[in-house]
Amino acid sequence: AQSVTQLGSHVSVSEGALVLLRCNYSSSVPPYLFWYVQYPNQGLQLLLKYTSAATLVKGINGFEAEFKKSETSFHLTKPSAHMSDAAEYFCAVGRGGNNRKLIWGLGTSLAVNP
Amino acid sequence: NAGVTQTPKFQVLKTGQSMTLQCAQDMNHNSMYWYRQDPGMGLRLIYYSASEGTTDKGEVPNGYNVSRLNKREFSLRLESAAPSQTSVYFCASIWQGNTDTQYFGPGTRLTVL
Numbered sequence: 298a299q300s301v302t303q304l305g306s307h308v309s310v311s312e313g314a315l316v317l318l319r320c321n322y323s324s325s326v327p328p329y330l331f332w333y334v335q336y337p338n339q340g341l342q343l344l345l346k347y348t349s350a351a352t353l354v355k356g357i358n359g360f361e362a363e364f365k366k367s368e369t370s371f372h373l374t375k376p377s378a379h380m381s382d383a384a385e386y387f388c389a390v391g392r393g394g395n396n397r398k399l400i401w402g403l404g405t406s407l408a409v410n411p
Numbered sequence: 412n413a414g415v416t417q418t419p420k421f422q423v424l425k426t427g428q429s430m431t432l433q434c435a436q437d438m439n440h441n442s443m444y445w446y447r448q449d450p451g452m453g454l455r456l457i458y459y460s461a462s463e464g465t466t467d468k469g470e471v472p473n474g475y476n477v478s479r480l481n482k483r484e485f486s487l488r489l490e491s492a493a494p495s496q497t498s499v500y501f502c503a504s505i506w507q508g509n510t511d512t513q514y515f516g517p518g519t520r521l522t523v524l
Contacts, residue, residue, distance in 0.1 A: 306451070329510045340415070340501055340515030341454075348510040387453065397442050397461065397509045398469070403453040 299324045299390050303402035311410050316360075316375040318405050320388035323369060329391030330371040331399065332362055336384045344386070347371060358382070383409045413437055417502050417516035424492045424523045432487040432519050434502030440514070441507045443485040445469075445477060447498040448518075454501070460485055492523045 304319040322328055329348050333341040345356025352364040358381075362373045373386060385406050389399040415436045424430055436443065445457040456469030458477040466477050474496060476488045485504075489496060500519045505511040 331512075333513075338518075340517050341503075341513075342515065343512045346510065346512065391509050397505060397507075397511075398444075398456060398459055399513065401454045403451065 299392055299400045301388050301390050301400050301402040303388050303405050305405055307406045309408040309410060310378045312380055313377050316378045318373040318386050320371045320402060321369055322371060322390045324390055330364060331389040332373050333387045334384050378409045380409050383407055415502055415504055415514050415516035417519050419519060421520050426493060426523060428492050429490050432500055434516060435484045436504040440504035442505045444503040445487045446501045448501060449498050494523045497521060497523045
């Protein structure tokens with residue numbers, strides 16, 4: 298069975314600092330992995346996704362994530378945080394096959410301090 | 412292209428009242444979803460529709476019913492609202508494949524007193 302663990306429900310960084318949001322997954326089949334972002338009072342939108350092509354995936358707004366099979370991780374990074382990055386971030390794993398439902402992590406709230 | 416739209420945006424109900432949350436997408440997507448979001452609990456799937464005419468239960472279906480009215484519309488009904496159903500409800504859709512991006516609506520904030 299698949300599962301997703303996001304380490305740290307709250308992360309705080311200074312503006313200009315590295316952003317690192319952690320996601321570990323378990324999956325019995327090759328996973329499809331997603332990061333979504335939710336800005337205050339909005340719906341979720343896709344940041345990036347891994348679908349078994351390149352292991353380093355680049356997304357919108359300067360974010361990227363690296364799929365590491367040996368570590369079962371898909372951590373999200375951004376070299377330099379901006380105030381506008383303050384949001385809730387969700388990692389999700391696809392169940393594979395024809396199952397189009399996702400398993401969601403509990404989310405990480407990112408605060409960016411001036 | 413409006414994407415995924417949801418109505419209403421806000422709603423307050425009394426315990427025992429019923430209501431229907433509406434969702435529509437104009438992207439010709441095949442699959443649609445209803446989630447609820449509660450603090451510290453992430454997103455939980457209520458119901459899912461793989462295609463027009465089919466629906467399937469998710470993790471937390473109790474107290475809810477759904478209708479996939481046509482390809483565009485997927486409604487969520489609370490027959491007898493309870494305070495435990497106070498939440499933010501999101502509708503989402505994907506075109507077809509299991510690697511496709513889910514597109515989300517703006518959400519409905521429901522309070523049950």
